[in-house]
Amino acid sequence: MQILTRALGEHFSIGEDITVSVIGVNGSHVRLGIEAPKNISVHRAEIYERIKNQDPGHLTIGPLVKR
Numbered sequence: 001m002q003i004l005t006r007a008l009g010e011h012f013s014i015g016e017d018i019t020v021s022v023i024g025v026n027g028s029h030v031r032l033g034i035e036a037p038k039n040i041s042v043h044r045a046e047i048y049e050r051i052k053n054q055d056p057g058h059l060t061i062g063p064l065v066k067r
Helices: 045-052
Strands: 011-014 018-026 029-035
Touching: none
Parallel strands: none
Antiparallel strands: 011 018, 018 029
């Protein structure tokens, strides 16, 4: 695990295609903005676990679409 220190408004990159920005800090809560290609799904861990545990025939959640 890599541990990074970032302040509000700063960002870091994952590879060439993904950027994670710190967009808010409120006490122990941190809001992150994630920019990634549409073909890469971004989910919170608990949502990802639900998707992994679905029956193979069920419709899974696809990539989020920017609006």
